[in-house]
Amino acid sequence: xxxxxxxxxxxxxxxxxxxxxxxxxxxxxxxxxxxxxxxxxxxxxxxxxxxxxxxxxxxxxxxxxxxxxxxxxxxxxxxxxxxxxxxxxxxxxxxxxxxxxxxxxxxxxxxxxxxxxxxxxxxxxxxxxxxxxxxxxxxxxxxxxxxxxxxxxxxxxxxxxxxxxxxxxxxxxxxxxxxxxxxxxxxxxxxxxxxxxxxxxxxxxxxxxxxxxxxxxx
Amino acid sequence: xxxxxxxxxxxxxxxxxxxxxxxxxxxxxxxxxxxxxxxxxxxxxxxxxxxxxxxxxxxxxxxxxxxxxxxxxxxxxxxxxxxxxxxxxxxxxxxxxxxxxxxxxxxxxxxxxxxxxxxxxxxxxxxxxxxxxxxxxxxxxxxxxxxxxxxxxxxxxxxxxxxxxxxxxxxxxxxxxxxxxxxxxxxxxxxxxxxxxxxxxxxxxxxxxxxxxxxxxxxxxxxxxxxxxxxxxxxxxxxxxxxxxxxxxxxxxxxxxxxxxxxxxxxxxxxxxxxxxxxxxxxxxxxxxxxxxxxxxxxxxxxxxxxxxxxxxxxxxxxxxxxxxxxxxxxxxxxxxxxxxxxxxxxxxxxxxxxxxxxxxxxxxxxxxxxxxxxxxxxxxxxxxxxxxxxxxxxxxxxxxxxxxxxxxxxxxxxxxxxxxxxxxxxxxxxxxxxxxxxxxxxxxxxxxxxxxxxxxxxxxxxxxxxxxxxxxxxxxxxxxxxxxxxxxxxxxxxxxxxxxxxxxxxxxxxxxxxxxxxxxxxxxxxxxxxxxxxxxxxxxxxxxxxxxxxxxxxxxxxxxxxxxxxxxxxxxxxxxxxxxxxxxxxxxxxxxxxxxxxxxxxxxxxxxxxxxxxxx
Ligand SMILES: Nc1ncnc2c1ncn2[C@@H]1O[C@H](COP(=O)(O)OP(=O)(O)OP(=O)(O)O)[C@@H](O)[C@H]1O
Ligand SMILES: [Mg+2]
Numbered sequence: 001x002x003x004x005x006x007x008x009x010x011x012x013x014x015x016x017x018x019x020x021x022x023x024x025x026x027x028x029x030x031x032x033x034x035x036x037x038x039x040x041x042x043x044x045x046x047x048x049x050x051x052x053x054x055x056x057x058x059x060x061x062x063x064x065x066x067x068x069x070x071x072x073x074x075x076x077x078x079x080x081x082x083x084x085x086x087x088x089x090x091x092x093x094x095x096x097x098x099x100x101x102x103x104x105x106x107x108x109x110x111x112x113x114x115x116x117x118x119x120x121x122x123x124x125x126x127x128x129x130x131x132x133x134x135x136x137x138x139x140x141x142x143x144x145x146x147x148x149x150x151x152x153x154x155x156x157x158x159x160x161x162x163x164x165x166x167x168x169x170x171x172x173x174x175x176x177x178x179x180x181x182x183x184x185x186x187x188x189x190x191x192x193x194x195x196x197x198x199x200x201x202x203x204x205x206x207x208x209x210x211x212x213x214x215x216x217x218x
Numbered sequence: 219x220x221x222x223x224x225x226x227x228x229x230x231x232x233x234x235x236x237x238x239x240x241x242x243x244x245x246x247x248x249x250x251x252x253x254x255x256x257x258x259x260x261x262x263x264x265x266x267x268x269x270x271x272x273x274x275x276x277x278x279x280x281x282x283x284x285x286x287x288x289x290x291x292x293x294x295x296x297x298x299x300x301x302x303x304x305x306x307x308x309x310x311x312x313x314x315x316x317x318x319x320x321x322x323x324x325x326x327x328x329x330x331x332x333x334x335x336x337x338x339x340x341x342x343x344x345x346x347x348x349x350x351x352x353x354x355x356x357x358x359x360x361x362x363x364x365x366x367x368x369x370x371x372x373x374x375x376x377x378x379x380x381x382x383x384x385x386x387x388x389x390x391x392x393x394x395x396x397x398x399x400x401x402x403x404x405x406x407x408x409x410x411x412x413x414x415x416x417x418x419x420x421x422x423x424x425x426x427x428x429x430x431x432x433x434x435x436x437x438x439x440x441x442x443x444x445x446x447x448x449x450x451x452x453x454x455x456x457x458x459x460x461x462x463x464x465x466x467x468x469x470x471x472x473x474x475x476x477x478x479x480x481x482x483x484x485x486x487x488x489x490x491x492x493x494x495x496x497x498x499x500x501x502x503x504x505x506x507x508x509x510x511x512x513x514x515x516x517x518x519x520x521x522x523x524x525x526x527x528x529x530x531x532x533x534x535x536x537x538x539x540x541x542x543x544x545x546x547x548x549x550x551x552x553x554x555x556x557x558x559x560x561x562x563x564x565x566x567x568x569x570x571x572x573x574x575x576x577x578x579x580x581x582x583x584x585x586x587x588x589x590x591x592x593x594x595x596x597x598x599x600x601x602x603x604x605x606x607x608x609x610x611x612x613x614x615x616x617x618x619x620x621x622x623x624x625x626x627x628x629x630x631x632x633x634x635x636x637x638x639x640x641x642x643x644x645x646x647x648x649x650x651x652x653x654x655x656x657x658x659x660x661x662x663x664x665x666x667x668x669x670x671x672x673x674x675x676x677x678x679x680x681x682x683x684x685x686x687x688x689x690x691x692x693x694x695x696x697x698x699x700x701x702x703x704x705x706x707x708x709x710x711x712x713x714x715x716x717x718x719x720x721x722x723x724x725x726x727x728x729x730x731x732x733x734x735x736x737x738x739x740x741x742x743x744x745x746x747x748x749x750x751x752x753x754x755x756x757x758x759x760x761x762x763x764x765x766x767x768x769x770x771x772x773x774x775x776x777x778x779x780x781x782x783x784x785x786x787x788x789x790x791x792x793x794x795x796x797x798x799x800x801x802x803x804x805x806x807x808x809x810x811x812x813x814x815x816x817x818x819x820x821x822x823x824x825x826x827x828x829x830x831x832x833x834x835x
Contacts, residue, residue, distance in 0.1 A: 020427045024603050028632065028692050032383065032595050043691060047634040050605075054629060 002052070008062055008143035019053040059139035060168070066146070067161055070154075085166040093170050096123060097177070104181055117182065124178040131171040138164050223354040223383060223596045224344045225588025227391075228333060228371065230290040230414030230440060231555070232256040234582060235340040236589035238598060245395060245589035247582050248347045256581060257343070260287045261335045263323025266741050270339045273742065277749050279483060280756075282308035282475040284323045288442055291414045292318045292329040293374075294367030296717050303438070306446060308475040317370070317717045330370050330719065331727050334377035338731070341380055355380045356592040358584050360415040361387035362435030362609050364655050365667045365696050366717040372695070373719050377727045383595055385693040388412075389419035390606050391587030392553040393428055395578060397602070398590065404548030405431075407536075409566050409574070410584075411529060412554035414440040418533045420540040420547070429605045432539035432628045434532035441486070441556040444522045448485040449478070451521055452500070456509050463507040477504065492518050493558045503760055519561045526565050533569055539628050550574040553583055605630050608690050615652040615661040624688055627657065634689040645676040649684060653696065666716040672700050675707075740793075747796040751788045754800050755781065758807050765814045773809065780806040 002018040004010065024030070026045045031038065055061045085093075103116050142164065146157050225236045225245070234255055236247045247255045254272070262274035262285040269277075278285050286309055292300055297313050304311040310321040319326050337357070344352045357380075359371050368385050375382035389408035393401070403424050410417040417435035421428055453471060457464065464471070471477045484502050491498040492515045502509040537543060552574045556562060566574055578586065593599050607628045613621040614637070624635035639649055649672040656664030674682050683703040690696055701708050719727070758781055766774055784799035 017425075020425055020429075020603075023427065023605060027603055027605075029594055029603060030597075030600070033597070043632050043689065044634065046692075047632040047689060050630040050633050 002056065007147045008059070008066065009147055010056065010059075010062070012057060015053070015056060019049070019057075022049045023053075059143060060135060060165075063138055063143065063161055064165060067158065067165065070158055085170050086163065089167055089170060093174050096127075096174055100174075100177055100181055107181065112181075120178055120182055124175050124182070127171050127175040127178070131168060131175065134164055134168045134171065138168070221354070221596055222348065222350075222352055223356060223592035224341075224352055225391075225585055225590070225592045226337065226340055226355050226357045227388070227582075227585035227588055228290065228336065228357055228359070228374070229259055229584075230288050230412055230442065231259055232413070232581060233259045233336050233340060234585035235344050236582075236585040237344070238589050238593040240598075244398070245586040245593075247585055248343055250343055251346075257336065257339060258287075259290065259333075259336050260285060261289070261332050262286070263325070263327075264745060265323070266745055268323075268335055269742060269745055270335050273746050273749060277752075279476055279479040280749070280752055282479045283310065285309070286320060286322055286332050288414055289329050289332040291438060291442070292320075293333065294364065294370035294717050295329075306478075308479060317366075317719070328719065328727070330374040331377055331731070333371070333374035334727070334731060337374055337378035337380055341378060353379070353381055354383050354592075356384045356386055356588045356595065357382050358386050358388045358391050358588050360410075360435060360437055361389050361417040361419055361433040361606075362415070362437050363387075363694075364437075364610055364665050365612075365694070366665070366715065367437070368693060368695050369715070369718050372693070373724050373727075376724055377731050379728075379731075384591060385695065386588055386591050386604070387417070387419065387430075387433065387606055387609075387694070388415075388584045389417045389433070389553060390421070390428065390430055390604060391585075391591060392551060392578075392583045393419070393421050393423070393587065394590040394602065394604060395583045395587035396551055396575065397423060397428060401549060401551075405542065405546055406549045406551060407533070407547045407570055408551045408553060409529070409533070409557065410553035411556040411562060412440050413556070414438070414442050416440060416529050416532065418529070418536045420536050420542065426601045427603050427605060429630070430607045430628075431542070432536040433607055433609045434536040434539070435609070436528065436532060439525065439528055440554075441489075443525050444489055444518075444556065444559070445482055445486045447521045447525065448489060448518065449481045452481055452485060452502075452509075452511075453478075455511065456502075460504075460507050460509060463504075467506045469505070471504075488513060489518060489559075493560060503764075505760075505763070508764075515560070522559070522561065526559075526562055529562075530565065530569055544570050547572060552576045553580050555581055606692070606694070607631060608633065608694055610655045610665075611657055612667075612688065612690065612696065613654050613664070615654060619661045621654050621656075621659060621661050621664055625690060629690075631690050631694055632692050634687055636685055636687050639672075639684045639686060640680050640682050641674075641677070642679055644679050646679065647674055647676050648672070649674065649682075651686065651698075653688075653698070667696065668715040668718070670698050670700075674702050675705060677704075744791060744793050744796075747793045747800070748788055751784055751796050751800050754803050755784060755788075758803055761807055761810050761814060765810055765817070768813045768817060769810050777803075777806045777810065 002015060002022065004015060004018065023046070026042055026049055028039060028043050028046060031042045034042065055065050100120070103112060103120060106112060106116065138161070142157065142160060146154070146161075149157055222237075227234045227236075234247050234257065236245050238245050249255045250257065250271075257271045258275040260271065260274040260278065262269040262277055262281060264281070264284065274285055275287075278287060288307075291303065292311075295318055296316060297311065297318055300311065300318055301313075312319045312321055312326065317328060319328055320332070337355075341352055341355070355375060357371055357375060359368055363371070371385060372382045389410045392410060393406055393408050401423055404422075406421045406423055408417075408419045408421065415435065415437050416439040417433065419433045420431045422431055423429075456471065471481070480502060484500055488498050488500050492513070495515070497512060497514045500509070500511050500513055537547075547570050550566060550570045550572045552563070552566065557566075557576070557580055563574065590599065590602070591604060594602055594604070608625060608631050609627060611623050611627045612625040612635075613623040616622045624637060625633055639651070641649060651670040651672065652661065653667045653670060654661055654664040655667050658664050672684055672686070674684065681704070685701050685703055687699045688696060689699070699708070758777065762774070762777060780799070780803045784796070784803050787795045787799040790796075
């Protein structure tokens with residue numbers, strides 16, 4: 001859509017320039033006089049351009065999109081692989097969650113004691129640092145490797161992507177949980193960095209595609 | 219030219235209308251017949267008809283129960299949302315489901331109907347200016363307004379006979395006004411603190427594109443709140459110093475809506491003076507005593523500091539959402555009357571580390587930007603484009619009351635999201651979607667926008683594949699479409715807005731707006747004359763009460779006669795007679811006024827006291 005090569009490493013200034021050009025071309029503002037049907041079509045196109053840019057401008061979202069594309073190609077609808085994180089990480093996250101649960105029940109009784117607080121805060125800092133490392137690795141070397149890889153090497157890199165994405169999701173979830181328990185000063189930043197509305201969602205918030213709601217009526 | 223589109227800033231306190239002058243290419247505010255650009259957003263429901271703007275504002279303290287102000291804070295809201303605030307509002311808000319209803323002037327009205335009166339007055343102002351009818355408008359709303367509040371604003375337009383072709387966010391509009399000449403390319407933070415709402419938006423300005431990166435705010439924070447904390451503080455002080463008089467006269471000021479309105483207005487006036495002066499004197503004449511005190515800017519700052527502090531969190535969140543830090547901001551723009559408060563400027567400057575822009579009048583800049591956007595839509599400007607975002611995440615309730623986010627906050631609009639749904643019971647013909655807006659994880663903590671019912675043909679459970687498309691248009695308003703894929707039939711959707719008006723209600727309100735027409739010019743002038751008479755009567759009454767012993771019997775009798783004549787004239791419909799009687803009272807009290815003034819000066823009271831007792835002459 002943006003007329004750029006299909007690569008993971010993208011020239012972001014160029015992408016932005018092309019986005020602005022496309023946005024101008026398709027924005028409803030410039031088609032006010034068109035008939036209603038035409039306007040609805042332009043609105044839909046404009047929404048598409050905006051969504052595409054949103055995905056492409058963020059290196060992590062680009063990787064996620066690529067994984068979805070590749071998965072969709074290989075697997076049948078419905079059995080998309082759930083991302084898996086390394087077992088060691090799972091174990092570690094599990095332990096932190098347990099400690100957290102304990103801290104929470106403590107906190108429910110009275111105030112969190114200072115040492116627990118300090119430990120939790122320290123853990124969060126370390127998780128955040130690892131999260132950042134993981135993101136840098138994803139956006140940098142891993143993405144570059146994909147761009148120059150021969151087709152035969154791709155499945156391996158794809159697997160690495162998935163693992164990195166899953167790791168990132170766990171790190172985000174757990175550090176958000178820590179923030180929730182610790183509360184206080186980091187609220188402003190914590191929400192934005194770790195909130196559930198980032199470019200990716202933590203595994204617990206979304207399983208497969210689509211909701212499954214609708215209770216019987218009448 | 220019937221394609222003319224005007225720009226309207228529908229403010230909590232003041233509203234304005236503007237357009238782009240073809241000759242200069244610059245936006246201009248259209249003033250009223252007396253040259254005043256601002257139209258106070260105050261609507262009075264009098265027995266003679268509806269009065270809007272300055273004359274309505276002037277009778278705030280006299281008819282508190284029938285004079286509606288700050289109605290914007292009630293737009294798109296339910297009784298539960300506003301019941302805390304309602305305690306401080308002198309007009310009646312009815313308890314009930316759905317959107318707020320007010321009981322004023324002997325009938326029930328909704329906030330969009332009240333706003334429609336303001337919009338209609340601005341529409342007429344523009345029509346007088348252009349000498350032709352005007353049907354289309356761009357109307358601004360706080361960036362942090364949710365879907366229901368935006369929809370309510372659009373409804374207000376329709377009731378006023380205006381096609382609202384675009385809803386624009388206020389801070390973004392302001393950036394357009396600045397962008398015409400004063401902004402260089404870069405990242406801009408717009409800090410907008412008005413009468414009722416606070417918004418902050420971070421934008422990137424490049425190649426004529428104004429791309430909003432993030433928005434945050436508080437739709438219930440503004441100068442009104444400053445006035446309220448100050449008024450409550452004064453109330454305590456009055457109670458402490460004058461409890462003797464209050465007890466003697468059995469007066470409970472807090473329960474006297476007229477006194478509370480006077481107090482609020484005096485608080486606002488003092489607040490405004492303290493923006494340019496270090497100290498000021500407040501003088502409030504009550505029936506049995508006159509309250510007077512000195513106040514410093516530091517006193518005010520102590521009171522409003524927590525409120526100003528509440529604006530900083532949203533600024534930080536907007537920065538974080540934009541992926542930026544304060545150092546990345548190239549320019550800061552101040553919008554809204556409350557940014558004239560020095561403490562606000564200091565805090566903004568500290569946060570962003572930049573001296574903010576305020577070359578354009580902060581009261582007018584939003585309307586000017588609305589005019590620019592109107593001109594873009596009319597085809598008059600082609601090199602500028604505004605790309606705004608949706609301020610709040612949009613989702614649907616899924617099993618267990620969890621919100622499944624479809625469109626995250628700060629997504630560029632227009633934007634769409636698709637979801638597949640199916641049924642859980644055999645033969646189910648109705649699927650119920652609960653659409654929510656907000657940043658919380660649980661549906662019950664988010665704002666309910668409405669329920670959408672999809673009607674489909676009966677099929678075994680899990681068989682239907684219903685594709686639902688949520689589109690947020692360029693106004694930030696949600697549209698929902700649904701299609702059952704197996705039959706390729708558009709599923710019918712019934713929308714049940716939680717805090718909105720349905721088609722039929724809007725239709726009825728349009729009709730009502732003709733039935734309860736705004737008072738015509740004659741009536742309006744009569745109402746104005748009566749208002750003036752009331753003011754003079756109040757002042758004369760006070761002067762007599764405080765200074766009767768200072769003048770002789772004959773003079774007192776003369777005043778009393780004039781007052782009685784004015785009372786009689788006021789109850790009639792003859793405007794000229796009311797005017798004459800008003801002048802007569804003024805003349806009869808002239809000497810008493812001087813005597814009181816002297817006494818006040820001798821008593822080392824500020825001259826203000828005497829003028830306030832006697833009225834400005
Ligand atoms: N010099 C001043 N010092 C302090 N406050 C002021 C000053 N001038 C105006 N204000 C306050 O600014 C507020 C009105 O600002 P403005 O007209 O920008 O608001 P609005 O557009 O009506 O409201 P909103 O944008 O919240 O809907 C009032 O609370 C008023 O008291
Ligand atoms: Mg405003």
